[in-house]
Amino acid sequence: MFSRKRWKEAGTAYTLLSPTLFVLLLFVIGPILFAIYLSFHKVQLLGGASFQFVGFDNFTRILDDTRAKIALWNTAKYVAIVVPTQTMLALVLAATLNAGLKGEKFFRIVYFLPTLTSSAVLTLIFMWMYNQNGLVNHVLAFFGLPTYNWLGDPSVALNAIMIMNIWSTAPFFMVIYLAALQDIPDSLYEAAELDGANAWHKFWYVTVPYLRPVTSFVVIMGLIGTFQLFDQSYIFSGGSGGPNNATLTVVLLIYQYAFKSLGTMGYAAALAFALAIVILLATWLQRKFSKEESLY
Template sequence: MFSLKQKEEINGYLFILPAIVVIFTFVLLPIGYSIFLSFFKVKLLGGVQYDFTGLKNYLTIVTDERAKIALWNTLKYVIIVVPTQTMIALILASILNSGIKFQNGFRIIYFLPTLTSSAALTLIFMWMFSLEGFMNQFIGWLGFAPKNWLGDPRVALNAIMVMNIWSTVPYFMTIYLAALQDIPRAQYEAAEIDGASAIQKFLYITVPNLKPITNFVLIMGIIGTFQLFDQSYIFSGGSGGPSNATLTVVLLIYQYAFRTMNTIGYASSMAVVLAIIIMIATIIARKINREESLY
């Protein structure tokens, strides 16, 4: 009834059918429903009711002061964290790949933060920056007065940045370590014969050969940082404080969707805008990295 090629195609589709069902149910369907909700004002009390509002939800974002604050906090977080964690991960991977003593032990130690949940890490850092935590004990030992780090709007987001960099660098470092194994050793040997220093070998051999990996690390970093939620939620108790200093776009979406009644449509419009921003940012990062690799 079916030819051998047709049977192979049918078997192939049957094998990927579970994955297609899962992706459609838990990815495509929610995305489509969120886009649908973004054009409506949804009322939950007294029965679900959809009132079509057109682009009103999207226009409201422009005049929403908290949305502007959340977007600025998120952009600042992305601009600082992504390049920093990428550079540190690349440098650490190069050092651990250089044949230093106890490098296997250092790899295990550096990778430990990645094995810890972000919630646990956040609680640890909250203790470190609390009034009786390590930071205040340290500056007290230096002779300075204790400081309310978590209550200071100038410090709160920076503390989250430090924590995120510390916890994500090991993951990207491992990716760089794997990629470093594929760089031909002959290139380094030729550079050594020509008298190149360690820094010159790093800049002119290691970095250019790792361009595709750096592109991947940057894109994953951009996507992850734009979606910052759990650390900000735990740090501020879900409020985004102090003084909206830790308010991010995803946290604001959560507040509008689950804490404020009848604003699910507005929260959905913010989620769609955030997805578009992430898409544009990743395309720009890929384009810049591709253009640099041509020189």
């Protein structure tokens, strides 16, 4: 049994925490529970709100939805390419900037600049660059390489978004790696040199294993961010996911069903719930196979 003093201390603590708990309940826990509730109902919000319980019908509908399969495939392909590429690029950039090269502070600032630009503005800039008469095609033509209809060709539209996101997100993870590299003891590299290791051996057998926990964090953050791709795809395609559903992602499809179609809010909530399960499963698998045990 709690003493009167313990009860008083607990009451004071929860009183002080109540504003934060209220915000979490109202803006985090509440919406999650409401979304789960909607996923089991057919929802009609216009012309008088109505909620008709349909059980698992919204979830079984996903299996027969062609556009949902396309969106899932596009998202999976995007994740599979962007996450490893941006992780490796961030690590290479961080290792390069940590090598004591001349002017490294200047290059750290230059490399980090893409991260400071808002996603919407960055997308508009790249749309101008990807125009058929834009900068990218001019550069490709100058070097005698083939040009592309980056915005209108279904075979390259998603690749255009991938390139843009890798370029803009790798610098953020580069800073994380750069901070972690400062903590690697010089004695490890000195020992490797005594054993005859060259620069590549030191990077592969000392730097990479030592940064394994950091890499796990970077990959998890990358997974969460890439699975939630929305704004770039929306702006590139004008909200349609085109051309020919080439840039349609799961989150964009959820938006379309939730706000552009009547009576499909519950189905959109089911898609959102299914996406959350996929992200949790992918994160769990990554943590399971990353072998995050400390090496130091």
